[in-house]
Amino acid sequence: MLTDQISFADRFDGITGSAIREIFKMIAKPDMISFAGGNPSPSALPDLAASRIAQEVLQENGKQILQYGATEGYPPFLQSLKTYAEDKVGCPLPAILPVTGSTQAMDLLCKALINPGDVILVEDPSFLGNLQCMRLYQAKLVPVPSDENGLLLDALEDAMKQYHPKMLYVIPNFQNPTGKTLPADRRGPIAKLAAQYGVVVAEDDPYRDLRYTGRHLPSIKSFDTEGWVVYLGSFSKVISPGMRVGYMAGDPLIIRKCTLGKQSSDLHTANLTQAIVDRFLREKLLDTHIPAICADYARQLQAMLDELSLFPEGTKYTRPEGGLFIWVELPEGIDTKDLLPKAVERHVAYVPGTHFYAMGGHENTLRLNFSNSSLEQIHVGMEVLRDVFRNAW
């Protein structure tokens, strides 16, 4: 029997699958109010524009789009992407690689850099999908302490001295899961520390354009003079996650190694999805699309914050300036993982915060997403959560 005999690779030891992906299956019911995912609102998904554009690009350039492409990217998209990304990141980007969602960027960066046992510094908490990616490369994850605004520079330097890490993974804007934004005056120093200690920084920035208040801050990459910062970008939150188009930009030596890795990961990202995003950029559709999304999401965020203000005393939560998530801390002793089934029973879902911590713990925390629920759903769902949590107070 295969089941008795087969042995899988060591990299899967202790890997059970993304907690979020498993929660998704549990809550796949039509009448569920889900604060669990990181999904864009259906109204933010430009299906009619995509339909028109898909037809046009295939009619105009179908033979090239359907043929094998270069691992380095679909040529017209490489052009429009460079202009777009340099404007966004705020500095020249000597090398840029389109990838199959920024999930793949993280995978390629680990493939290029990580030997088993290598240390990666991570925010605590951090995005669990990428924590799983790092674990599959058998990296040792070392969490770096934060304050209410994000990574602490002293703690970061201490960790670099002590652990000689290969990489630092950081989400500077509207962090997943906390919604925190790293202050401008910590960004330059992070780039400097990276160069000083020879640490690659993976600056993961999928939410930047979803800013509802305040001003855009300069990227960590824009302070990088030596090439240690790799910027990971995504079109998942501003066009479509289902298309799986993202990019990574940084030092040509690192991007070249990632390109070699991509040859045997998926050869190249689908030309069609690259061509569709290319057309979105060339037609400047994001100039009107992003403000429209932001106006909706800002209202949803405010509605959820209003509901949280009604939670019992002792409830702490972040007040993000953008992004998709609010982070909630309940009094110690309340276990949000234990309470999840009770909430799901009443058709409301969230993600217990413990999953986002590299070392677990923090059972009294949870992540709430507001982008994928209507104002009415936010009102009803938050009332349910208030009730579920109050009973455990």
Next chain:
Amino acid sequence: MLTDQISFADRFDGITGSAIREIFKMIAKPDMISFAGGNPSPSALPDLAASRIAQEVLQENGKQILQYGATEGYPPFLQSLKTYAEDKVGCPLPAILPVTGSTQAMDLLCKALINPGDVILVEDPSFLGNLQCMRLYQAKLVPVPSDENGLLLDALEDAMKQYHPKMLYVIPNFQNPTGKTLPADRRGPIAKLAAQYGVVVAEDDPYRDLRYTGRHLPSIKSFDTEGWVVYLGSFSKVISPGMRVGYMAGDPLIIRKCTLGKQSSDLHTANLTQAIVDRFLREKLLDTHIPAICADYARQLQAMLDELSLFPEGTKYTRPEGGLFIWVELPEGIDTKDLLPKAVERHVAYVPGTHFYAMGGHENTLRLNFSNSSLEQIHVGMEVLRDVFRNAW
């Protein structure tokens, strides 16, 4: 300086990138006659049907297609794919996973199974893209001898006994690069040996539908009673390689592990490209498309064989019943790698055979592709090659 300080992961030691991908760059000129790639003919790429279908699926189901999808696949495609693949493979397929081109299937299988130093048995020669994938997982590649029809069973059993391999990689139909087809009576025994020695068989079968003479043979998977054979399928040769849609099917335990691995490789394959292939299957477009492609390719194959018959005595070559490639063996002492620049100078390209051998050598061999050249180009290009090689005789 980053360039002095950065150290990449050990898995890249000795990896220089796919020889084919590098040759592609060298020959990217408009007037090149390329026998080098494995590209479908432009006339075989259904751009107008794809254009219509892309518009339709996004109009009808755009919100779901643009949203995050399940790692397990786009639900309508999972249905149509199962029916299609079971008919093709000739047996029930209890688990099937859509992937981002069958390149990703190989990557996920290695991710699931291979620890550094594990042995993978390979045909000699074999598809160099997948050899590179195995090397990036730091597998030890052990070539198994073939005769003019493919793998030798005695040699295979000896290798299983001696090396305790984790995997056997085999392309049974119109093999890449040789064009050979494994006889029906060796297929059942391979499945049996795999179960006996506990070896996973990766049966890579992208060319099956491109058969120009003879009858379809049963898959190795169809003889598999224990679950050790994983079937890798592709739509690259019958619809479009640029869409990056393939699949892997096999034992649920293995497919589940590959699905976990895919969560952090690219989360899921683009819903749009899955939806387009789904519609091709549901509209039964392949029923007319494949015979049309095959009629053209059969003529191109015959034209190239006719040209080869004019080559000097001592030229050996395969006479494939399908697929995309002819394998040529020149007299010993002629080095096709040395001669490639001379051919390219005269605007004709091929791939030197040595790249396909896990251990190198065999410098007197080359791979010719006929699908991506017109009859006229085949005539002109083969005359050039005859001349280039004759001068080295």
